[in-house]
Amino acid sequence: MHTSIASVCLSGGLVDKLHACAEAGFDGVEIMDADLIAAPESPEEIRALCERLGLRIDMFQPFRDAEGVSDDVFADTLRRAEAKFEIMNRLGTDLMLVCSNVGTATIDDDEVAARQLGELADRAAVHGIRLAYEALAWGRFVDDYRRTWSIVQRADRPNLGICLDSFHILSRGHDPAGIEGIPAEKIFFLQLADAPALDMDVLSWSRHHRLFPGEGSFDLVDFMTHVVRAGYTGPWSLEVFNDTFRQTDTVRTAAHAQRSLVWLADRTATANGWDDGRLGSAQPVSALDFVEVAGTDLAEVDELLAQLGFAFEGRHRSKPVRLWSAGSARVILNEQVRHDEPRLSGIGLQVPDAAAAVDRAIALGSQKIFRRTYEGEQDLRGVAAPDGTQVFWSSLPAEDSWLQEFDGGTEAVGGLVGEVDHVNLAYAWQDFDEAVLFMSSALSLHAEPPADVPGPQGLIRSQVMRTPDGIVRVPINLAPPTAAPPARHIAVRCDDVFTVARRAKERGIDHLRIPANYYDDLSARFGLSEELLSSLRELDLLYDRDAEGEFIHFYTRTIGDVFFEVVERRGGYDGYGGANAPIRLAAQRAMGR
């Protein structure tokens, strides 16, 4: 696969963009006319830079409003095109994108369009240039790839083909199966973009909300299946107009973009049983091995875990690391990896083949991380998530491996028996799509539909990433631009949250206080018994219910950037008490966090 990206996807000047593309591992670029025009470097300098960076200039784009026009307008079109052909020769690229006419078209006639595109192609041929004709979803007359293909056939020039763009095709609901009927040699170029399902005008949708593959709701695997079946072997190029990516770090966005193509190639190959583009198989998670909290001084977290009923399992024999457990839930407190404020720093996953999981994540562009280990200790292998959270994989049961590195646990059992229910992460708004793609590609988690939660400092977007079996559940919170990302937390599931909460209270835990008005509302909403209500109220428990079951939970205070939650699920309730999130956020704010 030859990977490419349109320069418009990234922020910065053209030279910054080209460096970032090369660094991210792209094979080529599409150079946007506007990016070149604004650049202080000449086309010859850009050409030389691309050569030094090992980037092929796959396409120059766009040329607009070419066809379906009156003769006098077409004469001006040819003049415009000649000037751009010269620029392209100076740039050293031979392919120009010609978008279907939006602005100047007055003649809705394929014969006219074919004649004019044919003439344009003949002029281009003089300069050794080929034209890729693309149907924009909002083209004045031509807005369907099947019609561009029909016009290209009619024009019948060797240097005139079509460009396919997944956005323009899928946003209009056009069936991509027809791509298979187009000869591969006439598909001159392929542009890929994903997009969220939005019910808005297609032009605004395209200009502001495109996403990289894997981040939206288009079925790009199906789309690429048709493209590959057609025999297309040219560049897979990204063209993503997105307000966020236009302003985020150029290098980071380029790496993120490259990951999306690797992911798409792997998914397409896997779905079709093809070898080409396939990574090692995704590793199913059999258990959440541990969750780690790191900080310079975690004594307060020790105290909190003890109050919750975690059992102290001992200290690591060579590092300033402690282990607490509650049934199968293991929390590691690490004072070696230093953060001034305690924070949720890592998670460990049990998989059949840890090495394969790490290799796959690295092939998907994740940053490899290393932990200091000594002879005879388990080799911790993993990668960093975009927010710095470390993800480790292990193939050995914990009992047979790293658990043996801890000793000195007290006999006392704290009484909390459970498992990790979910791990809640938080991202700044501009890093959200990158986080979703990391989790879906490197961790093979699925995205559930997002929700907006009103908080006192603005709407917080909540996006749950999970395995279908629920072994790994990672709700992600996205802070609004003016606010710092909310604290992260670890939720432990147990069978009797009332007892856990009562014991924790007896042990003097500083838990999150829930306002009395909340219980008045619970009573109004659900008609709970006075007995249940008074227990909830007494223990500051939150409650939710749906058609499948009930959810009862409470939160600890926040220490640094981390807090804990204990939950009980009854019946088939599969949510996270989202209706209670505004209450939590307001209560946390009232407690000064």
Next chain:
Amino acid sequence: MHTSIASVCLSGGLVDKLHACAEAGFDGVEIMDADLIAAPESPEEIRALCERLGLRIDMFQPFRDAEGVSDDVFADTLRRAEAKFEIMNRLGTDLMLVCSNVGTATIDDDEVAARQLGELADRAAVHGIRLAYEALAWGRFVDDYRRTWSIVQRADRPNLGICLDSFHILSRGHDPAGIEGIPAEKIFFLQLADAPALDMDVLSWSRHHRLFPGEGSFDLVDFMTHVVRAGYTGPWSLEVFNDTFRQTDTVRTAAHAQRSLVWLADRTATANGWDDGRLGSAQPVSALDFVEVAGTDLAEVDELLAQLGFAFEGRHRSKPVRLWSAGSARVILNEQVRHDEPRLSGIGLQVPDAAAAVDRAIALGSQKIFRRTYEGEQDLRGVAAPDGTQVFWSSLPAEDSWLQEFDGGTEAVGGLVGEVDHVNLAYAWQDFDEAVLFMSSALSLHAEPPADVPGPQGLIRSQVMRTPDGIVRVPINLAPPTAAPPARHIAVRCDDVFTVARRAKERGIDHLRIPANYYDDLSARFGLSEELLSSLRELDLLYDRDAEGEFIHFYTRTIGDVFFEVVERRGGYDGYGGANAPIRLAAQRAMGR
């Protein structure tokens, strides 16, 4: 007019919101159920606080999914309602908003809806509570105010009326004229929101993009005309769901909200020739009196103005202030108002009645400002724009007033004769709507359709505010969240920008360099003569053309937070060279700004 606002419009906790509403001068509030539920204060405490703050609790809202349901669901509805009636009694408010059913409605029958609302009203009556039934634009069956009114008539209860919401009516394109047919005593409440013209699903539009009156594209003056003609004399209340206002400063947003109601009352009264609600008449601007740049050390700006061809008009006789002119364009350099970095700090406007203009702006909630003046000097009266830019009004010709306070000008005429073409301001993204409302209300400027300009650090939104005659033109730039607001600038219009640019170059001006690629593209786009092209290129001039005429312009380097532009308009060209903005932004970035 009794002004009111829904607590959901503002950020923060309920107590913060109430304080901000009182401070902004609101007479009442709608308390959102969710805000109360999340508050640590009891209903009684909120009631007492509102009394101390002089705020009436005009309404409790919303009660959802009441009508059009099966009998068993309705039994649960009554139970839910009874619990809320108790809360309302504790809060001391007697009006509840009942939204048309979205979630549980299964029966599309006005008879059933009327029977159930009637029964709900009878239950409410026991608690002394009235119900205001509102049609949500996305109601399951009831989504039109004319239908709620028909149902309310059918139910025929004294304590059951309707609530009108401008968003729900105008977003659906329903004719508000029908409001006049509803008896005033049955219009229990009025909610106001504006919104931009967006082609998207109405639910998302409503939840994320509502604006305060005067900031969107709804004809709220017409809407209010019908409401007032119906005889409605109750609260004018704002209900604006907006992602930005949810996260911006509570006090500032409340003041901004209050301004929008004062503006709407004035516009409605003025349009209808009514006295009630009317402010002093808006003052037409006859000339831009001056533009002021302030900073601790403005020597570099002096040099730049001299290079541009401004004439030095002298120093103020009592303050560290200097005056430069170019025809009728006057630039004041003020080293008394201190900013570390030079910045565009103020503008002066000539109007028939300056005192009336100031009074009007202050009535619209603007902050009055004072300048240090001495006996015999002109009293400068004005207000601060939301970004701190100061706006002054004067009724005296400058020659007869403040110009006489300057002396010591040199005889040399710099050669630049012109007038101020436009003053470009910049705002952080979250202050944009507030800026537009300030300019439209206090300065009586009109908003032109906004445009997005791609810059190297993201899309910059450009919004031109102007008088129809073009005497005052204020393009506003809105920075993306991750970037600082772009620098502001002053544009001077002249008759021969080539000569001005050439002389400035001879005087060694450090102007903005335009890349050669830009001129290659100009040639391609417009087919300019080689002679014109080479003049443009030589002088780093930018060029634009439309059907009406041409626009040629250049920029100086940026000093601190300010730069200058010189423009020439040919024919009827009425724009600002928007197509060149990406080039300018990239060139400014290349020059380190």
